[in-house]
Amino acid sequence: MPQTPPDRIVIIGGGHAGGRLAQLLVADGAARQVTLVCREPHPPYERPPLSKGLLLGTAKPEAMLLWPEGDPAWTRVARLSGTAAEAIERASRAVRLADGTRLPYDRLVLAMGSTVRRLVCPGSELAGIHHLRSIDDFLAVARSFTERKRLVIVGGGFIGLEIASCARRRHLDVTLVEASDRLLARVVPPRIAERLARRHVAEGVALRMGTMVERFVGTARGAVRAVQLSSGDIIPCDLAVVGIGARPDTGLAVAAGLEMEVGIRVDASLRTSDPAILACGDAATFWHGLFERHVRVESWQNAEEHARVAALVLRSEAATCSAVPWFWSDQYDLSLQVAGLPTLGVSTVERLPGDGTMILFHLGPTGRIVGATGLGRAEAIGREISAARLLIAARAHPDPARLRDPAARLRAMADRQTIPA
Numbered sequence: 499m500p501q502t503p504p505d506r507i508v509i510i511g512g513g514h515a516g517g518r519l520a521q522l523l524v525a526d527g528a529a530r531q532v533t534l535v536c537r538e539p540h541p542p543y544e545r546p547p548l549s550k551g552l553l554l555g556t557a558k559p560e561a562m563l564l565w566p567e568g569d570p571a572w573t574r575v576a577r578l579s580g581t582a583a584e585a586i587e588r589a590s591r592a593v594r595l596a597d598g599t600r601l602p603y604d605r606l607v608l609a610m611g612s613t614v615r616r617l618v619c620p621g622s623e624l625a626g627i628h629h630l631r632s633i634d635d636f637l638a639v640a641r642s643f644t645e646r647k648r649l650v651i652v653g654g655g656f657i658g659l660e661i662a663s664c665a666r667r668r669h670l671d672v673t674l675v676e677a678s679d680r681l682l683a684r685v686v687p688p689r690i691a692e693r694l695a696r697r698h699v700a701e702g703v704a705l706r707m708g709t710m711v712e713r714f715v716g717t718a719r720g721a722v723r724a725v726q727l728s729s730g731d732i733i734p735c736d737l738a739v740v741g742i743g744a745r746p747d748t749g750l751a752v753a754a755g756l757e758m759e760v761g762i763r764v765d766a767s768l769r770t771s772d773p774a775i776l777a778c779g780d781a782a783t784f785w786h787g788l789f790e791r792h793v794r795v796e797s798w799q800n801a802e803e804h805a806r807v808a809a810l811v812l813r814s815e816a817a818t819c820s821a822v823p824w825f826w827s828d829q830y831d832l833s834l835q836v837a838g839l840p841t842l843g844v845s846t847v848e849r850l851p852g853d854g855t856m857i858l859f860h861l862g863p864t865g866r867i868v869g870a871t872g873l874g875r876a877e878a879i880g881r882e883i884s885a886a887r888l889l890i891a892a893r894a895h896p897d898p899a900r901l902r903d904p905a906a907r908l909r910a911m912a913d914r915q916t917i918p919a
């Protein structure tokens with residue numbers, strides 16, 4: 499009997515979403531060829547520890563690997579590491595690699611993630627100025643991340659703040675420069691950002707808000723020795739880390755003529771405008787069934803969810819993205835967690851369950867809960883935000899007075915909701 503040729507699935511990007519997807523695709527033992535094209539030389543890994551446990555020295559790089567020892571992915575996924583895809587030839591269904599090789603595919607998945615935004619100003623090419631996206635970036639930062647070193651962090655976003663927290667724990671001298679007049683301006687409400695700012699100051703971080711880097715000043719040997727701000731101040735330093743955000747890595751998709759919407763535009767099943775191509779992770783702007791709009795999310799949970807949905811779709815099973823987005827950040831002993839899409843809220847309800855924990859619920863125009871942001875001890879935040887995620891998933895319209903009341907149990911409120919199919 500003639501055999502159907504195995505599906506040739508090529509994944510571009512061997513980071514979190516691509517690595518997890520490849521693992522899921524070979525887990526069922528079906529006859530399909532899975533090829534993972536990875537620009538980085540490392541096997542797929544999770545990035546969150548780069549700005550947390552690894553910098554603190556409490557985590558080991560091996561613990562970040564997505565494929566545990568003995569996982570079938572190690573032998574069943576063809577991993578091309580240290581190799582970049584250079585072009586997608588849609589007409590002939592092939593990917594061209596940097597070394598000229600052509601990889602034919604039946605289905606292609608784009609999982610190129612994000613690229614860090616670089617600060618371009620005089621002196622920005624000096625040695626000792628870093629970004630933090632990959633293990634190699636981490637290794638470069640780690641070389642000078644030692645006691646009493648003077649560190650300047652540019653950018654008061656999640657990554658900059660996590661680096662500041664690790665640096666203070668390791669007794670570096672830390673100045674954080676932020677152009678806006680508050681921290682986390684794009685993603686976190688002012689009340690939470692203010693609490694966090696106070697904690698950083700109490701831990702010894704010098705916050706320089708509302709000012710920008712004008713230029714980096716170097717030594718005669720080309721290493722950074724100071725940062726000059728737009729305020730005119732000069733801050734001496736031994737190293738600098740720039741954390742001013744990331745943008746979706748979409749160059750290949752744009753060149754291939756795929757439909758875009760900041761990221762690569764896909765439907766709820768992660769299909770691009772070319773039926774043979776899916777996109778997932780940070781690089782994809784996807785239709786979110788729960789919020790009925792296209793969204794792009796940069797988070798661990800999103801990479802996991804997209805890998806799960808893409809694996810089902812590639813097995814011809816019905817699957818769509820509708821999980822409540824969720825993001826966390828660890829700073830000192832504080833956990834900051836964001837669920838749903840807080841930016842869709844038009845009003846907020848504050849809940850103070852005690853022990854310094856603050857939760858803000860974000861309600862849409864009809865009173866539907868669309869997001870929650872919490873800061874406090876990990877256990878309390880974990881409990882409250884998981885209940886909030888259930889309420890968000892249920893499209894609930896909770897009574898604001900009960901949300902505010904620390905004695906009212908959120909979990910019980912969530913349990914009374916029916917989650918729509």
Ligand SMILES: Cc1cc2nc3c(=O)[nH]c(=O)nc-3n(C[C@H](O)[C@H](O)[C@H](O)COP(=O)(O)OP(=O)(O)OC[C@H]3O[C@@H](n4cnc5c(N)ncnc54)[C@H](O)[C@@H]3O)c2cc1C
Pocket residue numbers: 510511512513514515516535536537538544545546547548549581582583584609610611612630631632657747750778779780781795796797798799801824825826827828
């Ligand atoms: C320092 C750091 C800390 C983080 N902390 C948190 C956290 O606490 N909580 C949270 O929820 N999220 C966190 N995140 C975000 C989370 O890690 C990302 O959202 C997630 O990694 C996205 O997965 P991805 O597969 O889309 O992209 P990535 O994991 O970035 O993988 C993309 C891969 O594609 C490769 N690539 C790109 N172009 C090509 C090409 N042409 N050819 C071959 N390969 C290519 C890239 O080199 C990269 O390896 C953090 C991210 C960073 C950088």
